[in-house]
Amino acid sequence: MxxxxxxxxxxxxxxxxxxxxxxxxxxxxDWDLEMGAIVRRVCEKKSPSPYFKKIKDYxxxxxxxxxxxxxxxxxxxxxxxxxxxxxxxxxxYLSRTAADKGQKPKILNAKDAPCKEVVxxxxxxxxxxxxxxxxxxxxxxxxxxxxxxxxxxxxxxxxINWGMYRQMVFDEKTMVGPxxxxxxxxxxxxxxxxxxxxxxxxxxxxxxxxxxxIASCAxxxxxxxxxxxxxxxxxVEVVKCETCDLYVPAHAEIIIEGVIVPNVxxxxxxxxxxxxYRTSPREKRTVYRVTAITMRKNPILPISNMGIPTDEGQLLxxxxxxxxxERMLRDQGIPITGVYMLPESTHHLVVVGVKPAYAxxxxxxxxxxxxxxxxxxxHLVVVVDDKTDIYSKDELIHNLSTRCHPKNGIIITEQGVGxxxxxxxxxxxxxxxxxxxVIFDCLFxxxxxxxxxxxxxxxxxxxxxxxxxxxxxxxxxxxxKD
Amino acid sequence: MAEYDTYILTExxxxxxxxxxxxxxxxxxxxxxxxRSTYARFKVSKDAAKYPDRLWVRLGRGQLVPTPCSxxxxxxxxxxxxxx
Numbered sequence: 001m002x003x004x005x006x007x008x009x010x011x012x013x014x015x016x017x018x019x020x021x022x023x024x025x026x027x028x029x030d031w032d033l034e035m036g037a038i039v040r041r042v043c044e045k046k047s048p049s050p051y052f053k054k055i056k057d058y059x060x061x062x063x064x065x066x067x068x069x070x071x072x073x074x075x076x077x078x079x080x081x082x083x084x085x086x087x088x089x090x091x092x093y094l095s096r097t098a099a100d101k102g103q104k105p106k107i108l109n110a111k112d113a114p115c116k117e118v119v120x121x122x123x124x125x126x127x128x129x130x131x132x133x134x135x136x137x138x139x140x141x142x143x144x145x146x147x148x149x150x151x152x153x154x155x156x157x158x159x160i161n162w163g164m165y166r167q168m169v170f171d172e173k174t175m176v177g178p179x180x181x182x183x184x185x186x187x188x189x190x191x192x193x194x195x196x197x198x199x200x201x202x203x204x205x206x207x208x209x210x211x212x213x214i215a216s217c218a219x220x221x222x223x224x225x226x227x228x229x230x231x232x233x234x235x236v237e238v239v240k241c242e243t244c245d246l247y248v249p250a251h252a253e254i255i256i257e258g259v260i261v262p263n264v265x266x267x268x269x270x271x272x273x274x275x276x277y278r279t280s281p282r283e284k285r286t287v288y289r290v291t292a293i294t295m296r297k298n299p300i301l302p303i304s305n306m307g308i309p310t311d312e313g314q315l316l317x318x319x320x321x322x323x324x325x326e327r328m329l330r331d332q333g334i335p336i337t338g339v340y341m342l343p344e345s346t347h348h349l350v351v352v353g354v355k356p357a358y359a360x361x362x363x364x365x366x367x368x369x370x371x372x373x374x375x376x377x378x379h380l381v382v383v384v385d386d387k388t389d390i391y392s393k394d395e396l397i398h399n400l401s402t403r404c405h406p407k408n409g410i411i412i413t414e415q416g417v418g419x420x421x422x423x424x425x426x427x428x429x430x431x432x433x434x435x436x437x438v439i440f441d442c443l444f445x446x447x448x449x450x451x452x453x454x455x456x457x458x459x460x461x462x463x464x465x466x467x468x469x470x471x472x473x474x475x476x477x478x479x480x481k482d
Numbered sequence: 483m484a485e486y487d488t489y490i491l492t493e494x495x496x497x498x499x500x501x502x503x504x505x506x507x508x509x510x511x512x513x514x515x516x517x518r519s520t521y522a523r524f525k526v527s528k529d530a531a532k533y534p535d536r537l538w539v540r541l542g543r544g545q546l547v548p549t550p551c552s553x554x555x556x557x558x559x560x561x562x563x564x565x566x
Binding site for chain 2: 032057129134136137138139140141142169171174199259261264266267270278279281282287
């Protein structure tokens with residue numbers, strides 16, 4: 001049975017307008033920095049998403065900024081009430097995606113696919129006909145791919161991948177961006193296509209429905225199109241590309257088709273990145289050549305503006321990375337109470353709640369998550385006990401400050417896999433994607449006798465039940481307003 | 483006069499003047515093709531009047547050098563194999 005969800009970007013925008021999580025901007029805005037600056041400020045102030053009705057130089061195009069940059073918007077995208085608390089959103093996500101197999105996509109004919117309303121091929125397929133924004137001053141170019149995903153297929157297996165890989169417009173027919181070798185598409189391209197000098201077909205899906213976008217960010221164990229069906233409760237509708245055999249969501253705003261060029265790299269970046277810094281320098285990176293562009297009439301170009309928290313990349317990656325970790329740890333039989341990755345950490349810090357059942361359980365948790373395919377994306381794991389609210393930043397700071405032994409409680413692994421985007425990393429570490437990893441063990445050692453374990457002094461913990469009930473029932477009577 | 487910018491991966495003091503360089507130029511002419519990139523062979527000078535066109539220099543992470551240079555473009559170069 002299908003869940004409540006939005007089949008396209010447009011229905012989702014309408015829903016956000018109704019909940020007050022989006023506003024219409026009727027003034028003309030400039031693709032050259034102005035749109036980017038607006039979206040950046042929206043992310044920093046946690047304002048409603050701007051729906052831009054007029055873009056300078058590009059009549060007929062509209063824009064939509066910060067599509068899922070808050071938990072309220074994430075809740076709406078899943079068909080939930082915007083007030084749904086984070087643990088309830090997480091529970092819904094885990095419940096929908098519990099199956100280890102999804103449904104195959106439903107293939108539509110091109111005439112029924114909105115993303116085929118306009119088709120440009122040959123010289124018409126010119127990237128400068130799209131209002132790619134200059135997102136931040138100093139960026140290496142205009143980024144057409146900020147809220148999108150790239151579809152690719154393995155060379156010799158049926159495996160497909162949807163993943164968000166940023167794409168900078170280089171010239172009319174060329175885009176460029178980083179494809180890290182440990183990413184799913186990186187493994188396909190650098191292990192199979194490039195060694196055989198075979199161009200790899202790709203399709204960039206810009207302005208997908210929100211659940212396809214969420215799936216493309218999720219480190220799921222099943223193909224992203226099937227994962228989308230788990231979130232939707234029914235198959236995602238796709239259509240075949242014009243110039244290759246890939247399939248793309250039929251209700252997306254814009255599709256860019258082409259090939260990834262083997263054994264040629266050109267300069268890309270710098271770019272304001274999800275860490276909140278422009279870290280990775282201008283370098284030669286992976287080249288995309290465009291063969292066709294298809295789109296809906298009056299397409300709406302989404303714009304994500306990465307920078308200091310919170311943007312949708314930080315929020316969604318944190319959300320899905322944390323929940324995939326939770327699933328993995330539960331599968332391993334670890335008695336966790338939950339996992340929460342803080343978006344404010346730019347998905348670098350994760351909090352794991354666990355029943356401290358045996359010695360060094362925190363180390364075991366850290367080794368499991370760092371050793372998984374999720375590991376390169378974060379480097380800080382804080383393990384707290386089962387009484388701690390993993391969603392509370394106050395409790396996190398209190399745990400770190402009081403329970404984590406400054407010598408025995410901080411476990412450092414020097415030779416982990418990282419990303420080139422870590423702002424703290426030295427150039428050599430960036431070059432080879434190396435990173436140290438740290439576990440903060442905030443559990444009192446289980447071998448301590450009960451008489452030795454410090455008692456947490458809190459309202460909940462140190463007062464008898466009848467006193468707490470009395471205080472709570474008379475709270476307003478005492479004169480308190482909260 | 484055309485106006486370009488380019489990124490260098492060294493300090494500005496190490497910019498090679500009056501030597502042929504192969505690098506990427508971005509066209510800063512206003513309009514829908516602003517920021518179009520292309521590989522080119524060119525010579526630059528920190529003397530803003532020496533060569534016919536204007537060049538702004540940015541460092542590897544986008545830092546703009548506040549004073550413009552001048553540039554002479556020798557030729558534009560295509561680095562993508564034909565047919566792709």
